[in-house]
Amino acid sequence: MFRLGADLQVYLHHEPIDFRAGINSLAVRVQETMGLDPFASGVFAFCNRRRDRMKLLFFDRSGFVLVQKQLNEDRFRWPRRQETVVRLTTEQLH
Template sequence: MFRLADNLRVYLHRDPIDFRAGINGLAILVEQNMGHNPFERAVFAFCNRRRTRMKLLFFDRSGFVLVLKALSEDRFRWPRREEKVLALDAEQLHWLLDGIDLDAMIRHPVRQYEYVG
């Protein structure tokens, strides 16, 4: 299993895509539909209509990398939110790849304290 850097931004395209799209088609989708620069330090995640396949696209210093994960018997638990593009962190992407429902996960809020008391 591969691991992405913890500080990497992840953008998830919520609607299913035509999975015949390759690197160029996905890079255009990132730029025109998602409103992001496909060359930025980020991973862009896409899923097919049946939620059995996921593609990850990212630019790695000298070229694009396209990763495909295909499930034979299960489905990805794609978030059911209104936003067209969801911002995730690398940990949440790994959870999604492992079959965890992100909508069911609730984290403790981040707290900022100014003194110990």
């Protein structure tokens, strides 16, 4: 099981993304769309339109890590707020 540290801040990207995007595209999106530093301590979460897939991007001091999760029979609950960035704790993400 994959667990994130409790001290990390999680930032959700509000809009769905094209899931062909890789590490470089997502890091640019964090910087330009979300207005955050992709090298900062935190986890950046992205979801697809159907809300059945999620990508997590974070920097671990030696490079970027990209984790993808796909649900078979359910959907992720994603906030319907209008802000570009929504902040969560790691416990809320889990």
